[in-house]
Amino acid sequence: MTDIRDGNGLAAAEKLYTQYGSRARELKASGKKVIGYLSALGPVEIMTAAGVLPIRLKGNVSEAISKGDAYMETIVCPFVRNVFDLAVKGKYDFLDGMVLPHQCDSIDRTNETWSYTLGLPYWHFLNVPHVTDDPSIAFMKEILRIFIKTLEKFTGKAITDQAIADAVKAHNNNRKLMRELYDLRKSNPPLISGSEMMKVLVAAMSIPVEESSALIEAVMKEVKERKPAAANPKAKRIMLIGDQIDDVAVIEAIESTGAYLVMDDLSTGSKMYWQDVDATADPVQGIAERYLRKLKIPTTFVGSADTYQGILEERFGHMKKYVNEFKVDGAILFIYKYCDPYGFEVPAIKSYVEAAGAPVLYLEDEYSTSSLARVKTRIEAFLEMIA
Amino acid sequence: MDYFAGVDIGSTMTKVVIMSDRIEVSLIGPTGPEHRKLANRVMEEALNKARLTFEDLTYIVATGYGRINVPFADRQITEITCHAKGLHSLLPSVKTVVDIGGQDSKGIKIVNGKVMNFVMNDKCAAGTGRFLEIIADSLGVPLEKIGEISLTAQKIAAVSSTCTVFAEQEIISRLASGEPIANLLAGIHDAVATRVYSLVKKLNVEADIAVTGGGAKNIGLVKALESKFGQALLVPPEPLITGALGAALMGKDIFAKYMAEGQKPTRSVNKLEEATFFE
Numbered sequence: 001m002t003d004i005r006d007g008n009g010l011a012a013a014e015k016l017y018t019q020y021g022s023r024a025r026e027l028k029a030s031g032k033k034v035i036g037y038l039s040a041l042g043p044v045e046i047m048t049a050a051g052v053l054p055i056r057l058k059g060n061v062s063e064a065i066s067k068g069d070a071y072m073e074t075i076v077c078p079f080v081r082n083v084f085d086l087a088v089k090g091k092y093d094f095l096d097g098m099v100l101p102h103q104c105d106s107i108d109r110t111n112e113t114w115s116y117t118l119g120l121p122y123w124h125f126l127n128v129p130h131v132t133d134d135p136s137i138a139f140m141k142e143i144l145r146i147f148i149k150t151l152e153k154f155t156g157k158a159i160t161d162q163a164i165a166d167a168v169k170a171h172n173n174n175r176k177l178m179r180e181l182y183d184l185r186k187s188n189p190p191l192i193s194g195s196e197m198m199k200v201l202v203a204a205m206s207i208p209v210e211e212s213s214a215l216i217e218a219v220m221k222e223v224k225e226r227k228p229a230a231a232n233p234k235a236k237r238i239m240l241i242g243d244q245i246d247d248v249a250v251i252e253a254i255e256s257t258g259a260y261l262v263m264d265d266l267s268t269g270s271k272m273y274w275q276d277v278d279a280t281a282d283p284v285q286g287i288a289e290r291y292l293r294k295l296k297i298p299t300t301f302v303g304s305a306d307t308y309q310g311i312l313e314e315r316f317g318h319m320k321k322y323v324n325e326f327k328v329d330g331a332i333l334f335i336y337k338y339c340d341p342y343g344f345e346v347p348a349i350k351s352y353v354e355a356a357g358a359p360v361l362y363l364e365d366e367y368s369t370s371s372l373a374r375v376k377t378r379i380e381a382f383l384e385m386i387a
Numbered sequence: 388m389d390y391f392a393g394v395d396i397g398s399t400m401t402k403v404v405i406m407s408d409r410i411e412v413s414l415i416g417p418t419g420p421e422h423r424k425l426a427n428r429v430m431e432e433a434l435n436k437a438r439l440t441f442e443d444l445t446y447i448v449a450t451g452y453g454r455i456n457v458p459f460a461d462r463q464i465t466e467i468t469c470h471a472k473g474l475h476s477l478l479p480s481v482k483t484v485v486d487i488g489g490q491d492s493k494g495i496k497i498v499n500g501k502v503m504n505f506v507m508n509d510k511c512a513a514g515t516g517r518f519l520e521i522i523a524d525s526l527g528v529p530l531e532k533i534g535e536i537s538l539t540a541q542k543i544a545a546v547s548s549t550c551t552v553f554a555e556q557e558i559i560s561r562l563a564s565g566e567p568i569a570n571l572l573a574g575i576h577d578a579v580a581t582r583v584y585s586l587v588k589k590l591n592v593e594a595d596i597a598v599t600g601g602g603a604k605n606i607g608l609v610k611a612l613e614s615k616f617g618q619a620l621l622v623p624p625e626p627l628i629t630g631a632l633g634a635a636l637m638g639k640d641i642f643a644k645y646m647a648e649g650q651k652p653t654r655s656v657n658k659l660e661e662a663t664f665f666e
Binding site for chain 1: 452464465466467468491501502503504505507
């Protein structure tokens with residue numbers, strides 16, 4: 001693998017980003033089992049505890065879907081279709097198996113298409129509930145236990161409570177480090193650019209947790225040594241909101257206009273790193289609570305407040321905090337076409353974040369760079385508008 | 388005298404405005420696939436018409452979807468900002484702009500002469516000039532005539548498809564079953580107006596409303612839009628040039644701001660010469 005030394009953290013991240021999955025391929029060659037997963041709901045602690053490498057699958061926004069549509073209906077969301085297309089074309093041929101968590105209908109209803117078409121030795125559908133009351137936590141714990149059993153059977157090795165507790169500790173530490181890296185974006189200009197940050201985030205989804213932590217530490221050290229550049233007083237500080245954005249194309253479109261991308265509420269970004277797993281006597285309890293209750297994503301969130309405003313605060317309150325802490329001047333809400341879970345929330349997010357003081361540009365687009373020029377015009381016009 | 392130029396490269400037309408304290412010259416030419424060469428030619432023509440040389444120009448702003456390809460411009464600004472600026476200078480009472488171009492249509496909300504909000508439709512051809520071009524072509528009617536002909540319709544032949552390809556099929560089959568061309572054209576204008584109206588309605592629409600772009604030159608479309616919005620719409624004397632005019636005005640503002648700070652704006656090093664497209 002790329003040696004992560006002081007001073008080359010960003011270069012290592014760049015390589016892992018450009019050659020996505022290269023580390024998994026290396027580890028596979030040395031005998032490690034690799035399990036792919038989709039979405040922020042993949043319980044990485046359990047996979048790490050099982051001794052397998054979890055890798056979150058991404059698509060390629062620059063590659064047109066050429067084979068996947070022969071197996072999967074085009075009504076499915078463009079992101080899922082793109083990832084599936086890459087898998088069909090052999091990009092992820094190092095996988096020993098996959099776990100598909102029930103985040104949305106596009107994942108739920110294509111589970112069989114994935115499993116039948118790819119024919120991997122291990123397959124698991126994690127039937128995450130979409131309500132968060134106590135019986136749902138009990139249900140979530142049960143399905144996590146079933147997941148543990150299937151992994152044990154596949155690897156032939158027991159997953160002890162101790163191993164899970166250790167993995168929880170390692171992933172919590174990883175999240176803490178990533179939050180520290182995010183802190184370096186609070187200065188003006190930020191010490192790390194939005195596209196550099198995206199490369200680190202993507203790289204981190206594809207390597208073992210200890211290596212990810214070492215990578216983040218190396219990047220932090222490297223960017224802290226940068227001489228702070230003079231801030232451009234006219235440059236606007238932007239927050240990007242959406243689900244899985246895993247490519248720098250959109251971010252470069254934002255930053256090429258001179259704006260700074262300083263924060264995100266993405267499922268590849270802060271959503272992944274802001275909530276830790278509580279160390280509970282039964283380690284599965286903490287994991288169930290983190291994924292079902294703490295991780296606020298559109299399909300699992302259920303409000304408990306009495307008023308609509310209260311529910312908005314529960315659901316989007318963190319975005320108001322980001323606007324203040326990261327001094328956000330404007331937000332870009334980027335939603336993939338046909339993504340109904342995120343689509344339903346658009347009016348609420350827009351009005352909530354605007355009330356928090358940041359104008360919002362809403363963009364609905366493909367998971368593809370084919371329409372980037374048009375997206376860029378909107379982004380530039382938005383930045384001119386808030387100038 | 389300081390002269391400012393705005394170049395607006397749209398999907399089908401390239402527009403140039405040269406101004407001092409008034410509009411010196413405005414020129415409209417077709418846009419080809421080689422934007423840079425063409426921008427150069429339209430600019431030359433505009434300069435000739437104004438009896439000016441390229442060196443006489445103080446600052447040049449490019450806008451429109453081909454703005455990046457103008458090698459001699461000093462600055463690029465999006466068409467949203469420029470349309471609002473240009474229109475506000477012509478019709479200061481306007482608060483909502485409906486722009487119908489060749490490949491997109493947009494709505495812009497103006498407050499105190501500045502863009503407050505905007506919406507754009509450009510994912511498909513429905514609701515754009517291209518849609519009307521294709522239909523005019525399949526009906527064998529010159530594009531500039533379709534608006535007037537549509538006004539002679541006995542009734543609006545409702546066209547239910549919003550997809551250009553399907554709408555074209557629908558039109559052809561209706562034509563075959565004996566529907567008069569005027570009725571079909573009325574239906575098509577109604578369909579585009581419905582599409583544009585539902586897009587712009589997402590903004591908090593306030594009067595006065597103006598229509599710009601190629602679509603504003605089509606009386607049938609303007610009438611159809613008026614019936615959707617339930618009020619008369621304003622059309623500037625030359626609805627194609629508002630973007631280029633806004634670009635020239637933006638250049639003027641930028642220059643004035645630099646001068647006020649006792650500085651000169653940095654100019655683009657490029658001369659007005661033919662740029663190689665494939666460099």
